[in-house]
Amino acid sequence: MAVPIAAGPERGSDLDRQSFKPDLERIEIELLLEGIFRHYGFDFRSYAYASIRRRLWKRIEEEGLSSVSALQEKVLHDPAMMEKLLLDLSINVTAMFRDPGFYQTFREHVVPLLRTYPFIRIWHAGCSTGEEVYSMAILLREEGLYERARIYATDINEVVLQRAKAGIFPLERMQEYTDNYIRAGGKRSFSEYYTAKYGGALFDQSLTKNVVFSQHNLVTDRSFSEFNVILCRNVLIYFDKALQSKVHGLFYDSLAMFGVLVLGSKETLRFMAHEDCYQQIAPPEKIFRKVR
Amino acid sequence: MSYSIVAIGTSWGGLAALTKLLGGLPGDFSIPVVVVQHRGKDSVGMLGDLLQDATDLCVCEADDKAPLTRGMVYVAPPDYHALIEDGYVSLTIDEPVRFSRPSIDVTFTSAADTYRSGTIGVVLTGANEDGSRGLAHIAAQGGKALVQDPKSAEIPIMPSAAIKAVPGAEVLALEKLAPRLLELSQERKNARMRSAV
Numbered sequence: 001m002a003v004p005i006a007a008g009p010e011r012g013s014d015l016d017r018q019s020f021k022p023d024l025e026r027i028e029i030e031l032l033l034e035g036i037f038r039h040y041g042f043d044f045r046s047y048a049y050a051s052i053r054r055r056l057w058k059r060i061e062e063e064g065l066s067s068v069s070a071l072q073e074k075v076l077h078d079p080a081m082m083e084k085l086l087l088d089l090s091i092n093v094t095a096m097f098r099d100p101g102f103y104q105t106f107r108e109h110v111v112p113l114l115r116t117y118p119f120i121r122i123w124h125a126g127c128s129t130g131e132e133v134y135s136m137a138i139l140l141r142e143e144g145l146y147e148r149a150r151i152y153a154t155d156i157n158e159v160v161l162q163r164a165k166a167g168i169f170p171l172e173r174m175q176e177y178t179d180n181y182i183r184a185g186g187k188r189s190f191s192e193y194y195t196a197k198y199g200g201a202l203f204d205q206s207l208t209k210n211v212v213f214s215q216h217n218l219v220t221d222r223s224f225s226e227f228n229v230i231l232c233r234n235v236l237i238y239f240d241k242a243l244q245s246k247v248h249g250l251f252y253d254s255l256a257m258f259g260v261l262v263l264g265s266k267e268t269l270r271f272m273a274h275e276d277c278y279q280q281i282a283p284p285e286k287i288f289r290k291v292r
Numbered sequence: 293m294s295y296s297i298v299a300i301g302t303s304w305g306g307l308a309a310l311t312k313l314l315g316g317l318p319g320d321f322s323i324p325v326v327v328v329q330h331r332g333k334d335s336v337g338m339l340g341d342l343l344q345d346a347t348d349l350c351v352c353e354a355d356d357k358a359p360l361t362r363g364m365v366y367v368a369p370p371d372y373h374a375l376i377e378d379g380y381v382s383l384t385i386d387e388p389v390r391f392s393r394p395s396i397d398v399t400f401t402s403a404a405d406t407y408r409s410g411t412i413g414v415v416l417t418g419a420n421e422d423g424s425r426g427l428a429h430i431a432a433q434g435g436k437a438l439v440q441d442p443k444s445a446e447i448p449i450m451p452s453a454a455i456k457a458v459p460g461a462e463v464l465a466l467e468k469l470a471p472r473l474l475e476l477s478q479e480r481k482n483a484r485m486r487s488a489v
Contacts, residue, residue: 025405048382050375050402055386093385237356237383244357266369266383268355284337 028068029053035076036085043219044089046243052089059088090157092235096131096169096177099265102233103139103184105285110260111143114228120149123227123254125218126235127153130164134193135184136231137207142187146210152225154216161213167203169194174201218247223254230255233286234264241271248272252290261288295436295476296410297360297376298323299403301396301426303330303418305446307339309466310416311346314365316470319348322477323412324360326376326403328368328396330422340367356383368394376403392422400426409434412476414469415461416440418450424457436476437461438469 029052033045044052060071063081074081097103114120120140127133133153140146155161169177174194181190194201216224218235230251236244251261252274261278263286269275278288302309306329314325329339337353343365344351352358354366354374358381368374372383373394389395396415400423403411413430415423417440431437437458442448444465455461464472 048375048377048384050377050382050406051384051386053405054375054384054398054402093387234385237385241357264356266353266355266372268357270355271357 025053025068028072029056032056032068032072032075035072036082039076040079040082042082042086043217046219046240047089048238048240051238055088056085059085086157087159090155091160092126092128092238094128094131094234095173095180097135097180097184097186098132098233100180100183100185102262102265102285102287103135105282105287106262107139107143107185109282110229110287111139111145113258113260114145114149117228118148120145120229121225121227122149122151122229122231123225124151124153125216125230125232125251127155127161127164127213128157129160129169130167130213131169132231132233133164133211134167134203134207135181137211138181138186138193139184141207149210151211152227153211153213156215156217156219158215161215165208165213167205167208168198168200169203171196171199171201218250219243223250225254226256227254227259228256229260229262231262233262234267236267237264245272248274252277255290257290259290261290262286263288294410294479295323295412296407297403298325298412298414298473299328299376299400299426299430300325300414300416301328301400301418301423301450302416303396303420303422303447303450305417306330307342308446309440310343312466313414313416313469313473314343314347314349314351316467317347317349317473319350320363321349321474322362323473324362325349325365326354326360326368326374326381326399327365328374328394328399328423330392330394330396330418330420331370333371343367354381354383357381368399370394373398375399376406378406390420390422392420396423397426401429404430404433404435407435411435412438412473414438414440414473415451415454416466417445417447419447420450421453423450424453427454427461428457431458431460438472439463440469441465 037043065071075085124133140149178190194203267286277292279291281287281289340351340353349365350363351365353369360379366381371393375382389398400413411430413427415427427437439451439454439461441463442451445451
């Protein structure tokens with residue numbers, strides 16, 4: 001990449017964010033991510049740039065700092081700051097039965113396939129705080145498949161995995177989740193699945209009987225088994241195209257023939273090397289079957 | 293350098309305003325257009341279809357990493373933020389900003405961070421103040437700020453807030469916005485320090 005010769009600030013010279021030249025900012029961000037990788041081993045270098053910039057600036061502003069370089073100074077010398085930043089960069093917000101239409105379609109089109117298997121292995125990659133893992137566990141139980149299923153729920157971040165294991169979600173979101181559950185084709189009363197406890201909604205612990213929560217890094221770790229279903233919804237959107245492509249290679253290698261790959265509603269396999277290896281089941285939902 | 297992106301933000305009353313604005317642009321309009329319209333989570337696809345009927349441009353709901361190309365209108369999908377990267381759109385499900393996802397501020401800010409003075413921001417009718425911070429950021433980067441005249445807006449709150457945040461913004465009646473965008477698309481600007489390639 002050609003580096004332009006820096007001119008003076010385009011407008012004004014006060015050191016607020018507006019006067020930063022984005023090209024310099026890009027250098028700072030790349031240096032910070034390189035430093036984090038080399039010092040701490042967390043590799044955010046191939047994350048989608050605009051979103052990582054946005055998250056970095058949130059941390060910079062919360063710390064009362066004024067530049068990426070100032071944050072770099074703190075992060076590299078203070079592991080506690082790295083911990084904070086790790087949460088900023090790795091937590092993905094989610095909801096139970098997010099995109100109810102997806103769950104409805106999964107019931108109609110994927111469950112019949114799964115019924116033909118004696119044992120079902122599911123990988124939920126990037127499960128974050130677990131809302132969608134519990135959603136899938138509920139769905140499988142209602143379809144009578146839970147007992148023969150095992151869900152491997154992984155995330156890069158130990159803190160969110162602990163929260164996922166605890167299975168306590170904010171009470172104030174239960175109305176929204178109940179609506180989602182009904183529209184997702186839920187067969188019972190959603191309130192049967194949780195009790196109000198510890199200031200939140202504690203989910204039925206038997207839902208995690210067949211769930212293994214474990215730390216896994218999509219950027220650096222390899223495949224760890226062969227699965228019938230891989231769910232990875234709204235995780236790869238945080239990666240750049242090259243890393244997306246690499247992770248799709250990992251998913252392809254981890255999926256049994258005729259296994260099912262599930263992406264978020266606005267994610268696509270277009271332009272990916274493995275595009276031709278899948279057939280989309282029931283568009284517009286992003287449910288793909290490995291066919292070659 | 294010519295303009296690289298037109299980002300349009302609107303809320304209440306947006307459909308009618310967008311229909312009129314996009315309907316006034318030719319099918320070979322030379323700048324990619326991104327539209328952020330506040331709407332319900334479940335309205336997937338509908339807005340795009342309605343807008344497609346009104347314009348010669350090609351309208352799609354943006355997929356993650358959709359390449360930005362001329363002749364296209366990218367509608368931010370419901371329940372995602374749409375960020376403008378160099379040459380494509382990235383989606384996120386980060387927290388709503390001021391109760392909105394998609395947030396106009398988020399899209400505008402990312403567009404200005406990426407394309408700086410090559411950014412045009414347009415704020416239309418709406419019943420909240422989303423968009424005004426993003427428009428200020430576009431103006432601060434040397435981009436062009438356009439606002440629908442509150443008098444011609446179905447709900448004037450959003451354009452009024454934008455004018456307050458960006459006093460130098462060009463304020464135009466709804467029917468004047470498309471001709472102005474066309475004019476800007478043909479206006480060549482002095483090359484700045486950064487090339488688009």
